[in-house]
Structures are given as C-alpha cells and as structure tokens.
Amino acid sequence: MSFDKSFLRQSELPTIFCPGCGHGVVTQAFLRTVKELGWDKDDVFSVSGIGCSARIPAYCNTSSVQTTHGRALAFATGMKMTRPEKHVVLFLGDGDCTAIGGNHFLHACRRNIDMTVIILNNYIYGMTGGQASPATPHGAYSSTSPYGNIDEQIDICQVAVAAGASFVARSTVYHAQQLPGIMKKAFNNHGLSVIEVLGPCPTGFGRQNKFRDVGEMYDFLRDATVSTARYEQLSPEEKEQKIPIGIFRDVQRPEYIDKYNAMAASIKSRKEPEHIECKSSDGGQIGRFELTFAGSGGQGLVLAGIILSETMIRQGKFAVHTQSYGPEARGGSSKSEVVMGDGDIDYPEVLNADLLVAMTQASYDKYRKDVKKGGLIIADTTYVTTVEQEDVNCLSIPISQICSTDLGDIRCANIMTLGILAGKLGFIEYDALRESVLARLAPKLHDLNIKALEAGYALGRGTVGKE
Amino acid sequence: MPWGAEPLGRNERCTMNKIQINTKWCKKCGLCAKYCPKNVFDRDKLGGPIVARPEDCIGCMQCESRCPDFAIDVEKAQ
Numbered sequence: 001m002s003f004d005k006s007f008l009r010q011s012e013l014p015t016i017f018c019p020g021c022g023h024g025v026v027t028q029a030f031l032r033t034v035k036e037l038g039w040d041k042d043d044v045f046s047v048s049g050i051g052c053s054a055r056i057p058a059y060c061n062t063s064s065v066q067t068t069h070g071r072a073l074a075f076a077t078g079m080k081m082t083r084p085e086k087h088v089v090l091f092l093g094d095g096d097c098t099a100i101g102g103n104h105f106l107h108a109c110r111r112n113i114d115m116t117v118i119i120l121n122n123y124i125y126g127m128t129g130g131q132a133s134p135a136t137p138h139g140a141y142s143s144t145s146p147y148g149n150i151d152e153q154i155d156i157c158q159v160a161v162a163a164g165a166s167f168v169a170r171s172t173v174y175h176a177q178q179l180p181g182i183m184k185k186a187f188n189n190h191g192l193s194v195i196e197v198l199g200p201c202p203t204g205f206g207r208q209n210k211f212r213d214v215g216e217m218y219d220f221l222r223d224a225t226v227s228t229a230r231y232e233q234l235s236p237e238e239k240e241q242k243i244p245i246g247i248f249r250d251v252q253r254p255e256y257i258d259k260y261n262a263m264a265a266s267i268k269s270r271k272e273p274e275h276i277e278c279k280s281s282d283g284g285q286i287g288r289f290e291l292t293f294a295g296s297g298g299q300g301l302v303l304a305g306i307i308l309s310e311t312m313i314r315q316g317k318f319a320v321h322t323q324s325y326g327p328e329a330r331g332g333s334s335k336s337e338v339v340m341g342d343g344d345i346d347y348p349e350v351l352n353a354d355l356l357v358a359m360t361q362a363s364y365d366k367y368r369k370d371v372k373k374g375g376l377i378i379a380d381t382t383y384v385t386t387v388e389q390e391d392v393n394c395l396s397i398p399i400s401q402i403c404s405t406d407l408g409d410i411r412c413a414n415i416m417t418l419g420i421l422a423g424k425l426g427f428i429e430y431d432a433l434r435e436s437v438l439a440r441l442a443p444k445l446h447d448l449n450i451k452a453l454e455a456g457y458a459l460g461r462g463t464v465g466k467e
Numbered sequence: 468m469p470w471g472a473e474p475l476g477r478n479e480r481c482t483m484n485k486i487q488i489n490t491k492w493c494k495k496c497g498l499c500a501k502y503c504p505k506n507v508f509d510r511d512k513l514g515g516p517i518v519a520r521p522e523d524c525i526g527c528m529q530c531e532s533r534c535p536d537f538a539i540d541v542e543k544a545q
C-alpha cells in the first residue's frame with residue numbers, strides 16, 4: 001500500500017537528515033504501522049532524547065515530545081503512568097540509549113512497562129560528528145577512535161533480554177518492508193518492547209570506515225545479517241562474521257502499571273481520612289494556595305504539613321505535601337510545603353507562597369522573599385527576633401513560648417500553629433482539622449495537643465484584621 | 468502540497484503503476500534506483516531518479532518503503 005503522507009508533519013519537511021540516512025526509513029515504517037493498526041495519531045506519544053534520530057518525532061504527525069539527552073525513558077515512563085491508555089513509542093540513538101541513557105534503558109527493561117523502544121543503531125554519535133558510542137564495532141574508526149576502536153561493541157538486544165524486556169528484536173533499514181511487521185508485534189506486546197534497527201550514518205560512520213557511498217552501507221546491512229534461525233546453525237567462526245536479525249524474545253511477564261495498580265488497590269483497603277461535611281465556611285473556592293512551614297528539624301513541621309494536607313482532603317479539596325531537611329535529623333533546617341487547591345495540582349512545589357510560617361530566624365531570612373506580594377508571614381517570635389515588614393502582612397506570635405509557659409510542653413507548637421492557621425484562614429474547617437490531629441497523634445498526646453489547637457484557633461481568630 | 472507534481476516519464480496509461488517523485492523532498496541518495504528489481508529508474512546527472520521504464524514496474528514497493536525522504540509514491544494500477 002502507498003504510504004499515507006498525512007501521517008507526516010509536512011511543515012517540517014524535508015528532513016534535516018543527510019541523503020540516505022536510515023532514520024527516515026524507520027520513520028516511514030513506524031507511521032505505516034500506526035496507520036495499519038488503526039490508531040488515532042493523537043493517541044500515539046512519540047518520544048525522543050537528543051541526536052539526529054531524536055528528530056524523528058518532529059516529523060511524525062503524532063503527539064510528539066523531544067526531551068533531554070538520554071532521559072527520554074524517564075519522561076516517557078511518567079507519560080505512560082499518567083496516561084496508560086496512550087501508545088508510547090521511543091526513538092533513541094545508540095549513543096542516547098546505551099551511553100548517557102544506559103541506566104534508564106536497563107531499568108525500563110527490568111520494569112517491563114508497556115512501551116516500545118526503537119533504537120536507531122548507526123554505530124556512532126551522528127549529530128555531534130562521528131564520535132564512538134558503545135555500539136561502535138571493535139576496530140572501527142571514529143573521531144574518538146582514529147586508530148581503531150579498542151572497546152568491544154555492546155550487544156543491545158542481549159542487554160535488553162538480560163535486563164528483562166519481554167519483546168526484543170533486531171532488524172535493519174535495508175529490510176524496510178519487514179519493519180512494520182516487527183513493530184506491530186512490539187506494539188501489541190503488553191510490556192517493554194525493544195527493537196534495534198541497524199542503519200547507516202554515511203556522514204559520521206561511513207566516510208571514516210571506507211564505505212564509498214551510502215548504497216554500500218545498505219549492501220553491508222543486507223550481506224552481514226542472517227536470520228536468528230540460520231545464525232544458530234553457524235560455526236563459532238562464522239558467527240563472528242554475521243549479525244543475527246529477527247526476534248530474540250517474545251514472552252509474557254508481569255507489566256509494571258498492572259503491578260502498580262494492584263498495589264494501589266491493596267493500599268486503598270487501609271483507612272482513608274473520613275470526609276467531614278463543611279459547616280461554617282462557605283465551602284468556596286480556594287484556587288491554588290501555597291503554604292510553607294520553615295524552621296528547624298524537631299519542630300514538627302513535617303507533621304504539621306501532613307495534618308494540614310489531610311485536613312484539606314477531608315474537606316474534599318486537593319493537597320500535596322513535600323518536605324526537605326538539612327543533613328542533620330534534629331536541629332538542622334527543615335521545610336515542609338503544602339500546596340492546596342480545588343482540583344488537580346499539576347506542580348507539587350511552592351512557587352510563590354501565599355503564606356509562610358517561620359519558626360526560626362534563619363528560615364525567616366531565607367524564605368520571606370518567596371512570599372508573594374500581599375501574602376502573609378506568621379512568625380514565631382520566640383525565635384524570629386528581627387521581623388522586617390515589607391509588602392507582605394506579618395503576624396508575630398511567640399508560639400513556642402506560649403506552648404511552654406501556658407501548656408508546659410514546647411513540642412505542641414506545630415499543632416498550635418495549625419490552630420492559628422484555621423482561625424486566620426477562613427477555608428480550614430476546625431472540625432476537620434481536629435479529626436486530622438487526633439488521627440495522626442497517639443492517644444496519650446491528644447489532651448495536650450487539642451488544648452494547643454484550641455488556643456491557637458482563638459489566637460488566629462482574635463487577630464483577624466489586627467496585624 | 469507538492470504531491471501530484473508532474474510525473475516524470477511515460478506512465479500516463481492507467482494500466483501501469485504510477486510512480487511519482489517529489490523533487491522537493493528527494494535528496495538524490497540513489498537507493499530507489501539501486502534496489503529496484505526491475506531497473507525502472509535512470510539517474511540524472513546529479514543522481515536524482517528518473518522514472519524511465521514504468522511499464523516494467525511490478526509494484527513491489529521497495530523503492531517507496533526504502534526511500535528515506537518519503538519522496539516516492541507508487542500507485543498501483545487497478
């Protein structure tokens with residue numbers, strides 16, 4: 001059948017590839033396969049890293065992404081995990097896949113995640129001018145092996161088999177008409193599929209290795225290869241001279257997303273926070289609200305972040321909590337961030353805080369600049385002694401000191417802070433917060449911390465409009 | 468859209484396969500001519516393909532599948 005050119009992104013053509021470069025042959029075979037499978041072009045995610053081969057997605061009228069050198073598999077894994085119904089296909093150069101991206105490749109094979117990796121092995125770093133890659137044959141010339149390559153060539157298919165990929169095959173661009181058949185098998189495999197396609201790089205490899213023209217390189221691919229079945233019958237000496245092509249592995253193995261989903265389902269049976277009906281507040285929209293707790297290790301700021309997040313979830317909102325410590329466990333710096341919203345939270349970290357709770361002078365100095373104009377800083381003046389009022393509101397309360405003098409235990413300062421937040425910010429439900437505190441703390445700590453929470457709530461409410 | 472450009476050669480009769488070269492995309496690598504089993508192509512001075520003997524074409528599609536620049540379109544006669 002004639003190739004359907006509507007599968008090409010024609011505005012990008014002609015390609016940047018040199019005359020005869022095999023990358024275009026693989027592109028056509030891929031798009032033919034997509035058409036034959038009847039896939040919607042937009043449901044196909046074509047992903048690449050860096051290199052000449054990495055241009056392929058740009059020429060495909062699919063959902064195409066070019067990422068960074070060697071890291072395409074990491075990006076693609078994220079895409080597949082979030083959109084498992086899409087078809088994810090990667091185009092990696094031999095350098096991109098086996099050198100800088102070698103570890104990603106091993107672990108994608110090991111995980112057996114349902115994607116297809118097409119490796120365009122032209123034995124060389126094409127784009128950067130013909131340097132040796134792990135796939136450069138022993139003895140071959142390149143700009144970094146001018147006296148012949150002393151390294152041994154990596155066998156990509158054997159590595160993929162050993163690492164656990166469930167479908168592994170090799171072909172060449174000379175065998176262009178067989179490529180769609182292999183691709184179809186790979187795409188239909190439920191797990192990680194690897195197809196190594198040998199191709200010529202006349203510019204980076206051919207010239208340095210005495211191929212007179214690109215045609216000779218295609219002849220080489222025809223003459224040097226034999227089917228896996230025939231290869232098995234060769235003597236060890238004959239095998240040295242030949243490259244087997246065909247399917248090396250086609251098995252069923254548990255797939256990563258299936259395993260992940262099974263695990264997630266088993267965890268769901270654990271107790272989830274109970275939903276509490278909103279009474280007092282208007283239940284209104286909060287947009288995206290970013291809050292940073294900053295202080296030192298041991299002040300309970302991570303726990304405060306977790307409790308606040310769970311409170312929001314109880315209220316039917318969305319929340320993400322992240323944390324970072326200094327190298328020390330106690331006494332070092334500690335930061336705990338909560339991003340809250342009415343719907344999905346696309347980016348989990350604080351970009352421009354609406355509210356900063358600073359529990360030490362150092363953390364106040366460090367993070368106060370990250371608070372947005374008109375935002376709020378709550379400073380624990382037990383430790384924050386110098387407060388510079390700028391274009392943000394500031395609420396100064398000696399939280400730790402109140403806890404130790406009034407309640408006899410400085411450790412409940414984090415919970416008192418949560419009470420202050422609930423009193424101050426209309427959208428945090430006191431009852432939901434109280435439930436979250438009780439659920440997270442051991443029963444023997446309940447009395448003390450509920451007292452701290454109540455006191456904090458009163459403090460927060462009492463100061464409304466008075467800073 | 469360059470498709471539908473002048474067909475080079477004598478392939479007007481609908482009983483023959485129609486072979487078109489998109490000269491805007493062709494890079495004159497010569498692979499089509501080299502591997503055509505029926506020697507349908509000649510090459511011009513710069514190496515570009517000329518569809519010289521379309522009547523010999525058996526519609527094997529090797530030229531189209533192997534063209535790295537999507538520059539050949541073989542339309543089989545009905």
Ligand SMILES: Cc1ncc(C[n+]2csc(CCOP(=O)(O)OP(=O)(O)O)c2C)c(N)n1
Pocket residue numbers: 050051052053054069092093094095096097120122124125126127128133201
């Ligand atoms: C982090 C990083 N390191 C190095 C480079 C330079 N670089 C660009 S492409 C490339 C190698 C490309 O070779 P290969 O992956 O085999 O693809 P080909 O160009 O042969 O298709 C390198 C090293 C880069 N872009 N980024």
Ligand code: SF4
Pocket residue numbers: 016017018021022023052053122126127200201202203204
């Ligand atoms: S340098 Fe090599 S890999 Fe890059 S486009 Fe040219 S032939 Fe292809």
Ligand code: SF4
Pocket residue numbers: 020488492493494495496497498499500514515516533534535536537538539
């Ligand atoms: S194979 Fe394609 S690019 Fe190469 S000469 Fe023939 S038509 Fe032109």
Ligand code: SF4
Pocket residue numbers: 486502503504505506507523524525526527528529530531541
């Ligand atoms: S379809 Fe086959 S026979 Fe016809 S021109 Fe192309 S390669 Fe030659």
